[in-house]
Amino acid sequence: MTEPLTQLGRPTPIPPSPDEAVLETVDNPHKDSDYLVRFACPEFTSLCPITGQPDFAHIVVDYVPDELIVESKSLKLFMASFRNHGAFHEDCTVMIGKRIVEAAEPKWLRIGGYWYPRGGIPIDVFWQSGVAPAGLWIPEQGVAPYRGRG
Numbered sequence: 001m002t003e004p005l006t007q008l009g010r011p012t013p014i015p016p017s018p019d020e021a022v023l024e025t026v027d028n029p030h031k032d033s034d035y036l037v038r039f040a041c042p043e044f045t046s047l048c049p050i051t052g053q054p055d056f057a058h059i060v061v062d063y064v065p066d067e068l069i070v071e072s073k074s075l076k077l078f079m080a081s082f083r084n085h086g087a088f089h090e091d092c093t094v095m096i097g098k099r100i101v102e103a104a105e106p107k108w109l110r111i112g113g114y115w116y117p118r119g120g121i122p123i124d125v126f127w128q129s130g131v132a133p134a135g136l137w138i139p140e141q142g143v144a145p146y147r148g149r150g
Contacts (some may be wrong), residue, residue: 008073014080018095023076023103025068034107034133034144037063037069041079048118049086056116057089063099063109064133070104089115093125102127108132114143122146 004023006012015021041059048055059079063070080101082092092114101109110128124145132138 020082021081024071024074025104028065028069034136046082046092047086058114058143060112063106066107068104089123090125094127097127112141
């Protein structure tokens with residue numbers, strides 16, 4: 001059994017940093033089945049750790065639950081906590097994946113960070129926790145490569 005939820009159903013401010021954000025979980029209602037859960041955050045923002053300028057990304061998280069699933073409001077608050085957090089693209093992307101793995105202990109997780117250009121170069125970052133369960137349908141993440149204005 002998971003701990004009682006502290007954020008869902010009540011006003012909850014955005015945490016001041018990812019380190020202070022709490023990812024909550026609930027029991028998986030279909031523990032007997034392997035299935036894919038996808039979270040898409042098309043308007044993710046963080047800050048460049050050097051210049052303080054905003055960085056923008058489309059983040060896609062796919063995971064296969066085991067005993068727990070991630071409670072979505074706590075995930076939204078966690079993702080929003082990066083708005084004033086300075087970190088490179090690689091750090092943000094991998095940190096998100098690892099924090100979800102730490103909280104929910106899924107059978108498998110992959111994350112794609114599709115970052116908009118910084119200094120004229122788009123940076124895409126991918127991380128996964130291991131090998132996906134055999135026979136699982138895993139759709140493409142569906143984020144087109146950056147094309148600029150045309």
